[in-house]
Amino acid sequence: MPVSRIVTLIVGLIVILGLSLWLIDSLSRLYWQFSYSAPLLGNLLLLLFILLIAALIAVFVYYVLVIARGENRQRQRRQRPSVQVPAAKSEAASSTLDAVRQQVAQIQDEVARQALLSKSREIETNLAGGEIQVVVFGTGSAGKSSLVNAVMGRMVGKVDAPMGTTQVGQTYCLRLKGLERKILFTDTPGILEAGVAGTDREQLARELATEANLLLFVVDNDIRQSEFEPLRALAEIGKRSLLVLNKTDLYTDEDKEAILARLRQRVRGLIAASDVVAIAANPQPVHLENSEIFQPEPEILPLLRRMAAILRAEGEDLVADNILLQSVRLAEEAKKLIEAQRRRQADKIVERFQWIVAGVVSVTPLPVVDMLATAGVNAQMVVEIGKVYGCELNLERGKELALSLGKTLASLGIVKGAIQLLTTALQLNVATFIVGRAIQGVTAAYLTRIAGKSFIEYFRHDQDWGDGGMTEVVQRQFQLNRRDEFIKRFIQEAIARVVKPLQDSEVLEEENEKARD
Template sequence: MVVKLERPILVGGLGLSFSLWILQSWQDSIVQVGEFGLLSTLAVGGGLWLWQQNRPKASLESLDCTPVDRATAESAIAEAEAVINQLAQEAENHTSLNTLREKLTYLSLELDRQEIKVAVTGGKAVGKSSLIQVLNSSGWQEKQPKLHLQETAPLFQETTDKPDAAILAEVAKSDVVLFLINGDLTETEHQTLQKFKAANQSTILVFNKQDQYLADERASLLLALQQRIPGNVVATAVSPVPIKVRKHEADGSVQEWMEQPAPDITQLTQQLNAVSAQQGQKLVWTTTMRKAVALKAEAKNWLNQIRCDRATPIIEQYQWIAAATAFANPVPALDILATAAINAQMVVDLGNIYQQKLSLEQAKTVAGTMGSLMLKLGLVEISTKAVSTVLKSNAITFVAGGLVQGVSAAYLTRIAGLSLVAYFEQQEIALNSGNALNLDTLRQTLQKVFQQNQQMAFLQGFVNQGVKRLLPQTQQVVLAGVDQVIS
């Protein structure tokens, strides 16, 4: 669209403010610039402002999706079935199995679905209901019985019982999306279109209520939309504004009345007809694949929960073994990791739970790799200092033997175990060797898990657990009594 500077006083004021700021910042230096330099500064400031206003907004690739074939959809269903079967094998009586299997059966039937589902969505008061009414009453629906229109709740409403995420989840089940707007795209609308694009969902951007703009504004706005989003952009006027009609009679009298123009939906119906004829069945397969991927993720979440429940006691067992070892044989802080924090047998046990079959030698390689990453990321030093800080709150326990080393070893072992669990949850196939680790992914996982378990409240509770396990009960009572006397 053409940018019109309709507020010259405001623009001049902004330019003057910018210039005064420059003058104040440069102080004595600006005096040496002279009159020419001052004018140049004003010109540059004005030019920067105009460039900012005219800078094109972020564009989006064509909204056209890439339809998949039947074989691809069937493959996605098979992958979902494999995860469901694995869940049944590891938790035979899991409460979600019946629901998951019902959804799987439904997906197989979806492959032969003839009806094309069209979601009509957008913000509030963009004309969703009116559009469906016009399409149904125009006779077009009778020519396209395969197309079923379904309106969604309005998007972008802060005060609503249905959040945008729930609405977009419904939209994801449709084959085609009609996304209605009343003017230029907002950033939120643009982000929503990006989500449809990322989900490989066929989308038509509908510029509705175009009749409310003057002819030149309408053309300019439509051109801007088509430039930002090439392809699949149509203009409509579902409920045109009544226009005044004036008729001059032969006797010189004039008659005036308001006339309701017919809805303008030609571009939209042509686009829908083309989509239905050229891509109809493939769009159904694409939607089926999208649902299969979502079903697989749902089943994988349940499976991961089951495995995590089994992995947690193992991690706790090895963290306290590591703590006892380091407490009995205190070593310098930076050597804790090599002696106790990472245990190859823990790697093997966790791998068995997550169907990642590892030999002891491969597990040692994995353990060494994680130890090296922890050192490089500085997690050993950071965790030791954090544990020391907590223990210093009680001077008596702080000086008791190798508590710092023991608790630090337990903490690092726990971080390693949780990181392995998070890493294994992302895997699709078993690791063939320790060298098959994706180091970038493992590094990111380590950092994320470490940050999640670094809160002071968690550390205090963890240190207290460590003290209770590492110090004899009688010594804890004596130390606590001495601490009370001192305080």
């Protein structure tokens, strides 16, 4: 119990006892005076005396109980761990991680799968009670390392040995009074450095910044556009930031206030005015009149106060927000890997079916439009592409989709355009006598490719053609697959898969005819 409360309690007891003695003496005299002349009045005074003493005792007991209850509450608050991660955000992060694990199970690349699982376990650890990550970010000349050194010298609590390497920055583990979580204080490589190595270091710095719970963005003057862009990008993903103006010892008070005003104006809407603070992490030495050099102490108290206030008031929310952000980013990464995997599988299906169709048509020539209308082979391709994207279709539904797309190809003039395009390309690469038979097979392969690529887009978007409908998707695929570099590759492969077998069959027929003759 605090000394002030003990003193108050003792003084209160003395006052109560003094009043009690005075009342007892006064009332006893009155009682004896009235007991002879007015016994009833004397008895009433005695009753009043008893009630008054009881009231004094009740007040004393109540006061003691209130103090005891207050002490218990304070003890419970000291024993109780810091506020837990807000339930709603915690549940959202857990749900996202469960979804990630389900997605990871679909990834075939073992290295990528294990990497995602490792990240998900790390996020779960932070969810259960990890550290608060404070990251110092900015250009190499802004004085980030000086800021870190100054904070290390002034921060209350234990400072462990530095972790990490100079290439990715150094991290210190701190303890702040009033916070149960540890604080990881990280100095990152500078941004906007020249050369390939500088670009690589900046990428590492940005990755560390995106994982921070609290970001200290350090500048040494008015913020440049090249500095503002990464700050805005980090703020837009919800990163809690402080903008720190360093090296204020180089400016007059008037200039310092002018720079602070400009900074607060530039970051309005991204960072609150109270979160723009001025410091001098490593003040310049001062030459005294007696030729001695005086080294001023770092002026970082405004930053320490603001950091402490934010971490104590918002620490758990910052952790929860960051965990949820990291969970969502991990889910997006898993989704991209699955999307790339599905795309590769679907492309292989299209590649296989386009040459199957080419072989069938080149051996048994059919009008291309009729082949597309029949859509027998293409129906199977649609079913297999749908299966890759988790859509189970029967052949009948596959035929309906293939027929619909075939009619769209014909109505848009893509069939005719494809014949003209490929005829010209084949005439430049193949002897004239074989073009007639090859053109239908190669065109069928080309149209099947456009159809297959269109269906990939359809299934990628949950069986939805989009606002422009099937027509827009088909036209876009036709434009993508008519580029010169693609046509050259396609014709070379078509020669190997379609034209060469036709040439071989021609030679074989001639040899058979000669043998019969």
